[in-house]
Amino acid sequence: MEELIKYGRKMVISGLVDSHFGNVSKRIGDRMQISTTGSMLDELEGEIISVPIDPSIPDEMDVIASSEVNLHRKVYEKTSALAILHGHSRYAVALSMIYGKGNLIVPEDSESLYLLHEIPVVGGGVGSDELAEAVADALKDHKAAIAEGHGTFARGSTVDEAFVILSSVEHACCVKYLVDTGKKGPAGF
Template sequence: MSDLLTSRDALVEAGRHLVSLGLSPGTSGNISVRVGDRMIITPTNESMGELDPSRLAVLSLSGEHLEGPRPSKEFTLHRAFYRRLPEAGAVVHLHSVHAVAAACLPPWSAASAVAPITPYFVMRVGQTPLISYAPPGDSAQADELEALDVPCRAALLANHGSVVAADDLGAAVNAAVELEEACKLSLLTAGRPVSLLTHEQAVSLAAKYGSFWG
């Protein structure tokens, strides 16, 4: 029970932090944490800056609604990452401005929508494929994410935003912020001669810091 209570409080604090950074406008975005065989996730149509730890949805990892208010309609994205990555303890999905903008553009490569523009993007996020468009809440995006043959802990959703998984909530929040910064830098430098990390440099960093590249 203490793990559930601690996870609820941490989720609420993470939501407030992301809103304070301007990365979750209105009632957009959602966060989940995995506790054993359950997922605690933000409810639908609520600002992540105004969450109540006693009013969070609890689902089984198969998606069964166990308690609390109606969960975010994007819960299938979270479930997809938990199925892909047994070690994942948290997932963050944002509609942050630069990630959405980058998700409206052609991907840099088949394996990553975002180029290796900084070492921190490679270290903290790693390759980030672009998932095909589907309406919000449509499980088609989650199905594509779960079936990807590209190893990843993050993805951009076409015309939609970002989704990031990590071992714990703090790492997931940090990775989501880092992905937003990489998207911002990519947009700021678009159309100019850009010095990217080489493939060898990116692969070396990924191997050292436990992310995926190449």
Template sequence: MTEQRHTDSGPGSAAVTRAWDDLVATARRTVTDGLVVGTSGNVSVRVGDTVLVTPSGVAYDRLRPADVLGVGLDGERLFGTLVPTSELPMHLAIYRATDARAVVHTHAVHATAVSTLVPELPAVHYMTAALGGTVRVAPYALYGTDELAENMLHALRDRNACLLQNHGTVVYGDTLAQAFDRTAQLEWMCRLWLTATSVPGHAPTILTAAQVRETGEKLKGYGQPG
């Protein structure tokens, strides 16, 4: 059983090849959709007990199949020659503490702006429910540190997304597509809140916790069956 898991999540396996292709495509999309600039931000995906992660300081459009990079849940390199993202402690903390299968970290402009203004993003839209509730802001800590990872985990309690103060966003999901979609939704809600609060003499209405929970229940049946 152990050998089979190792084979399925090793370099060259079909599962790893597909996951790496999806990871690179997702990382490139964070750039094209304006969620990161240059090589900021990072993406990871879990295949068995192996975590595939973007490397540090390498432009996403330069990543190729041969650049596949995998580490264990303890951070030990399993394969690949490039240096992992400096935010590896943050990614691994999420995988060890949750059932996440994919993590997206960005420096999205509106979300980062909100992280400097409030301790949490108010429930300005019902899609707050898709992120588990009001999105908290993790206190600032130096990037790439265990302190930042710990602050992030506190902010993620009962949530699948959080803001990092003066830094950016962290979102996880069951798939890379879900993690990316949640990231885009968070950035949109931050932009919405900033827009609404910029009107002089007016304040946006905020949904109650009960209204957010009601939406959460309804979202469980959203989409196509099967």
């Protein structure tokens, strides 16, 4: 729980999310700790709850869990992830809208290319089953996926690793945006 509180704060301080947007979770056995809906990620004390990963197991805490609780469940079901961080960083959101769902963002800089290889852009409404399936499927073979117009979902075997991936996606998208803009000439676009 303390780890999620720490990294929620780091996400806000790093500009990877504005305070009320995004969510964090960590798998512990057949349950997950997850931020509550509408919680401020830089003030998560008392805002992390535990819910079952299996959606067929009723739990009274589901009603206050993040609106993306089913997406987190689906990712834990379909991947080896033990932590998921979701942020709405500016460049990742912008590039997801420029490239559009179904496309891949290929980093320009060597470090991002080495770490991420490529970043799929997926579609689906916030909190929808469509988005949950799309992100989970993308995260089978990628460390991160960007939901078009919505933000990045990063997975890791630790919360720290998921934070590194989330940070790396924003760095890669910033560099890619600047390079793409520069290629269009002095007028920009």
